[in-house]
Structures are given as structure tokens and as C-alpha cells.
Amino acid sequence: MDPMIDAVVPAVVPQIFINMYPVAIIIAIITAVTGLLGIILAKSDFQKILLIQVVTYAMLLIVAAVGTDLAEALILPGLVVSLAEILVVSEILISREVTRRSEKGEDPRKLKLKFNPIKMEVIKTALPVTSVVTVLYGAILTGFTGGAVAGAGILIYLFVGKLRGFSHNFWEEMVGISGVAWVLWLLGFLLYFLNPQLWLVALFMSGGGIVIKVALKLGLLGMLGREEFNN
Amino acid sequence: MEERNLTIDLDLFDNIYRNLSVIWCIKMNDIVDINGLIIGHFPFVDIVPYITPFSLALVATIVTFTVFLAISNPEYRSITRFKEDVVRKETVEKKEARFRRFMTILCGVALIGVVTTGDIFNFALFVSLTGISNIGIFAGIKDTHVLDAAFQYGLVLMICSLPLFGGVALILANTGTLSLGVLGNLPSNQIINVGRTLLLIGAVGEGALAPFFATKVEMIRAKGAPFINMMHLSSLMVFTRIIELLLILG
Amino acid sequence: MGKENEIKNKILAIVTSIPLLLGIFLNLPLAVTIAILVVFVPISTYYVGLVLMARAKNKEDEEKRKKITFTGY
Amino acid sequence: MYYPVNFNLIYILLEIITAFIFGGLLLGLHRKVMARIQGRPGPPIVQHLLHTFKFYIKELSIPNTSSMPLYVAIVLAMDAVWILALIVGPILGGSFLIIIMCYAVHKVAEHGIGLASGSPYTKLGSTRAVLSATAEMPLIAVPALVFFKTDTLLLDGIINYQIVNGSLFTQLPLVALAMFVLVLSKTPYSPFGIVWGKDIVSGYKTEHFGVIRGVMMMGEILAFFALLWCFITIFFGGIITAPLAYMVAMTGITVILAFICALTPMVAPYHAVMIQWIFAILAVVNVLLI
Secondary structure, eight states: OOHHHHHHSOTTSOHHHHHHHHHHHHHHHHHHHHHHHHHHHOOSHHHHHHHHHHHHHHHHHHHHHTOSHHHHHHHHHHHHHHHHHHHHHHHHHHHHHHHHHHHHTOOGGGOOOOOOOOOOHHHHHSOTHHHHHHHHHHHHHOHHHHHHHHHHHHHHHHHSSOOOSOOHHHHHHHHHHHHHHHHHHHHHHHHHHHOGGGHHHHHHHHHHHHHHHHHHHHHHGGGGGOGGGOO | OHHHHHHHHHHHHHHHHHHHHHHHHHHOHHHHHHHOOOOEEOOBTTBOOEEOHHHHHHHHHHHHHHHHHHHOOOOOEEEEOTTOOOEEEEOOOHHHHHHHHHHHHHHHHHHHHHHHOOBHHHHHHHHHHHHHHHHHHHHTOOOHHHHHHHHHHHHHHHHHHHHHHHHHHHHHHHHSOOBHHHHTTSOOOHHHHHHHHHHHHHHHHHTTOGGGHHHHHHHTTSSOHHHHHHHHHHHHHHHHHHHHHHHHHO | OOHHHHHHHHHHHHHHHHHHHHHHHSOOBHHHHHHHHHHHHHHHHHHHHHHHHHHHHHHHHHHHHHHHHHHTO | OOOOSBOOHHHHHHHHHHHHHHHHHHHHHHHHHHHHHTTOOOOOTTHHHHHHHHHHTSOOOOOTTSOHHHHHHHHHHHHHHHHHHHIIIIITOOBHHHHHHHHHHHHHHHHHHHHHTOOHHHHHHHHHHHHHHHHHHHHTTHHHHHHHHHSOOBHHHHHHHHHHHOOHHHHSHHHHHHHHHHHHHTSTTOTTOGGGOGGGTTGGGTTOOHHHHHHHHHHHHHHHHHHHHHHHHHHHTTTOOSHHHHHHHHHHHHHHHHHHHHHSOOOOHHHHHHHHHHHHHHHHHHHHHO
């Protein structure tokens, strides 16, 4: 074994995982090259923005390839940054289009953007019980990943069929709960920094907080697709 | 088997935690060689922001500039057109100016993060934040040429988040740490060099530095002197900091 | 520039020179010394310049007035 | 390195005043030599200083279109930053990176000065300032190359290295050339001085008169002095140590700069960028060869 790897990677990590690292990097490079080629070939500016997401995935792949819990924590900020960049660049694109058309003499107030939710048949015909299974599995996993899985469950619940039981107000209150959970997560981290002896409590606080926070935040995306909530 | 490993890890952790200040005082030779005396540091286990004369000077500059740019009014532009016998005075609209002023202040805050952080991942995050706020400064302008250039810059910005974060991830995978204080003492190897190069490319793209200046020169034709000046400041400050960072990593 | 502005400039010139004078007479720590020099030297130069400018202008005006009196325009 | 806890303000102030007067005389000499080469008598050597003082008693006019606190503050910032450089460099022997930062802020200040007045000429000058930053960025790779050689960026450390190992000029001649081009681009009438080219009236300084122009000229004099000092310290630190030797060396370099400025035309903006890139690449090649 390479002494450098010996120094960095703990002995408990099986050899097969260490061998996966170069493979992951190569896949990331291939992804990046594919995305960049797409950008070169694409003519429309809008198409370019969409294709740049592929390059961003390559970035996330390289970060994820590290494979530690630290890497898991680093993916989220990376994702957020890339999302923010996409938002700001699309804003520029919209603003440029509006300016260009108003220079041509069109009334810019008429150029309103319409909200078009995606209509996928798969979602409408899915079994609602999958959401329960997914939420349960996410709760067992805990942590960020668990939160994401459970959030997917809530998404499915919100997308599929008619809403029964939970009113609009209920989901509004969920926003508050997700905020509280986020604070719990932060407090857990703070406790960990201030008093490392209490690491178990801190771990449970932050682990529980993040699973609730991510699940609810992700699940709330589903509300965007509901017509009855968008009035 | 698992228990044993856990105890070893905890021991190591405890050791590092206890001796952290000692490590920082003795072992930060690389940083001392580049920046001068370390005046202070805040030990947050692994992430250690440190204060040197260099970072103090940078922070002072950035704070002063941000304050003055934020309180300045945008300038007037006298514009003459063909077939017209008048000179118009144009300036930034009030609503637009307020948004751009906010973005300017945000950029200043992000820059302070860039120059003080002691963690390369945070550095990458703050650099991309300056990039985003730079584009934000130009988002409200009603000029197709400027918006076109800003859009191109935005594309470069998004593409360059790949080398920026990729370089950080490579260094993390190779050394197991993100802290500059620890990285400064580690010997350099091929993979770290690749990571450094990627980091440089990323920062160059995000800060609109040397080869990507062309879009920037187009962008600064817009109105609103104080806000545009912030963009130039941000890219030069990012550059000054990246020199230091690359030298510490090496 | 009005009379009030001139007085304001004079006051500012004096105020911004005070830290420099303080630094000369007191033995201040290095960081404070650097801060004083970097901040107050340019500002006091600027305001002293404004005061000098106002004085030179007044002098010029006076000379003109004298010219008118003595050459009998 | 040792930072003294108490340091006399008078001493530092005197150093700054000396730098101002000597730098002004050097720029006067620069004009004189240029004039003689071109077969003119030229102004007296004190002319540049007199010019600076003259502006202090000229009327200050601030354009109606300018963006107000910025218009004055950015000029003061230019002064402040070079005062900082003079304290960090000659007095404390601190980090070279701080001086690089000062140089960067000088660029920002040039840009801001041009933008703040709202005049199209100054705008053009400031656009060129941004463009010329493209050219000078690679040249700022000089500190990195020096660091790889000496393992330190503190000016004291660089001087010590040269006292032990001989001056860096003989070891890294092409890096020295790159830094020399950097100094050259900050000299008035230089081939790379596209920011204040006469083809755009006076570049970013077009709208600045009176006191504010005087303050600006003071900043430029300090900048010229500080850059010369850095060049001599980094590449001749082993040989030149006494103040008198510094003065002689600065005068010599100024004469060389005057010869170059007198005999070369101002190049077009893009060519200026290209030529400086070539020098930067040569510097990198120098390091790769060794």
C-alpha cells in the first residue's frame, strides 16, 4: 500500500473502496468533458445553461468521490452555490431578453413569464404507498441522505393523486418546523465545537435536525406542483 | 475490532485538540514566511482563521472600499446622439441603484470571507459568492451589450466552479484535511500540484482574472461607477489572496 | 465656494492634523502609528490643500483689487 | 522577523517625506533626460515637484456629473495605499505580498478615478486600466517565482537570502526583467502607459484639477519610489544596503527608464498586454530552466 494512502485513509476502509476513487474521478472527467462538449455545440443560450448543469454534476462527483462524512457535508454547499449561479445567470438571460425586446419596441410588461408545472404521467399513476415506504427508509437512514430519501417520499405523497387529511395550513406550519430543526442542527454543531465530550448528544441533535429539515424542505417542493396551493 | 479503532481515533482527536495552539504556534512556518507574524488565530478544531499583517491590510482595504462605494452616488453620464442637439445626463435609476448597492455590500462581505478564511473549501465558497454578487451587480442594467458580456461571464463562472471545487476535493482526498495551517506543513506531491493548478484555474474564472478579462472590460461600460469599481476590487483581491494560498499549499 | 465652506475646511484641516501631532508627541504602538499615518496623512493633505487654495485665491483677488485702485482703471 | 512594539511616528513620517521629495526629483530627472535625448533643453529637475505643489494652490473644480464621495475618496485611497507600502517595505521589511496588494489597489484606484467623474475620456482611461491589469497580472507572478527560490516572501528574508547566496539578479535575470517591465509600465510616458495616453486626452486624470490632482500626483510619486525600492531590494538586495547606494541605484534605473521612454513610442493597448505577457512567460521559463 502506498504510504500516503496509509497516512490519510483509516485502516477500516476496505481496499475496494480505495480502488474506486480513481474510477470515480475518471467518470467525473468524462462527465465534465461531455458537458463542455455540449456547451461548445449548443447554439441557444438557454441550452447552454441547461448543459452547464452536467459540468456541475462532475464537480459534485469529484467532491463525492472523497467518500467521507466531510465530503457529504461539502456536497450541500457546492450544490447550493451551483444553484445560486444558475439562478443569477438565468436572471441575466431573462433581463437581456426583456431589454432586447423593449428596444425593438415591444411592451416589456406584456412579456410575463408563465408558470408551467411539469406534467408527468408516471407521477400521477404511481402507488401512494411508496411514499410511506420511502419516508420510513429515510427515517432509518437519518442524516442528510436519510433526509433526502424521506423528502422524496413526501414529494411523492404531494404529487400523487388527491390530498387527503392535511390542509394547506398544515404544510405552512411544516415550514416553521423545518426552521426549528435547522436550528437544532446548528446547535448540535456548536455543542460539538464547544464541548467535544458531549459528542453523542451533539451527533443526535444534528443528525435528527438535518433529517427533519432536509425531508421537509425537499417535500415542500411538492407544494409548488399543487394547483390548490397556488392561488 | 470497531471499538478499538474508535478509541484510537478519539485519542488522536483529543491529542490534536489539546495541542492545537502549540501546533499552530510552532508549525505555521509557511504562512509566517509568506505573510509575516501571525497576530492571532481562532481555533475551531480544524478550521482555523488566522490574522496576519497581510490579511489585516486586505481586510482594512476591503472594509474602507466597501463603505465608500456603498455611500457613493452613481455618476451621471452625458450622452449625445446623432440628429439631436442636446446633451442628456443619464444616471442609474433609484430602484436599480438600491439593488446594485446591496450587491456591492454583499460582494464586500464575501471578499472579507475570502481573505480571512483558513479553510480552502470556505475559500472556494466565498470566491464563488463574490462571482455571484458580481453578476448580481450587472443583472439590473438595461443595456444589451453589458448583459451579453455578463451572461458570458456567468457561463465562465459556472464552468469554473468545477475546477475550483474539484481542486479542493482533490487536495482533501489526498491529505485528509482542508485546514491551511496543516496543509502548509505537508510536503507537496503531484496530486496536490494538480489540485493547486485546478484551484488557480477556478479562482481565475470566478474572479474574472487574466484571460477572462475580456468580458469584464465589456461589462464595465455600464453606468454606476461605485458598483462597477467593486467588481474590479473583488477580482484583484481574489487574485492577491490566491497567490498566498497557492504558495502556502506548495 | 462660500465662506462657510472655507471655515469648515479650516476646521477639518486642523482636526485631521491632530492625530499626526499626537503621534509625534506621544509614543504610540506601531499598529496605531501605521493606522494614523495611512488614514490621516492623505486626508489632512487634502484639507490643508483646500485651505491653501482658498488663501491663494483670496490673495489673487486682493491683488486685482489693488491693481484697480492704483492704476486707476 | 521582529516587529518592534513601539515605533516613532516622526521617523516614519520623515521617511515618507523623503520618499516624496526624492521620488519627485527622480521623476523630474526622468523628464530632463528624456528631453535631452530628444534634443530639447527640458524642464528643470525640480519641475515635477513644483508641478505637484502648484496644484495645491489651484482652484479645485468637481464636475457636476461625478459620483461624489467616491470622487475624492478614491484619490486619497491611492495615497494611503502607497504610504502603507512605504511603511511595510523600507521600514518594517514585511511581506512582499502586501506591496503587491498595494499595487492591485492602485489599479482599482485608477479604475475608480476614471469612472467617478462621469466623463467619457476618463471612462476610456479606466477601461484601459482594467485592460492593462490583464497584462500586469502575470507579472505579479514574480513574487511566486521569488518565493520558490528563496522560500520566503518577507523582504527582510529576501535580503538575508541575497546576503548569503548572492543577489537574485544573477540567479533569476528574466524574472528581474519582468519586474523591470512592471516598473516601466508605471513610469510616465512609458510605452506601456496606455492608461494616461495622450490619445485619450489624459486618460483617467482628465477631469482632475486643483488640490485633488496634487494629491494624486503625490500618490504617483510615492508609487514610483516604492516600486523602484522593491525592484532594487528584491534583485540587488545583497549588494545595495546603504541609503546612499539606494539613491545612486534609483537614479541609475531612472536614467535607464528615461532612455526607454524617450526612444519607444506608446504601443497600442492590445500590444501592450501582449508584450507584457511575453515578459511574464520568459520569467516562468527562467524558473523552469533552473
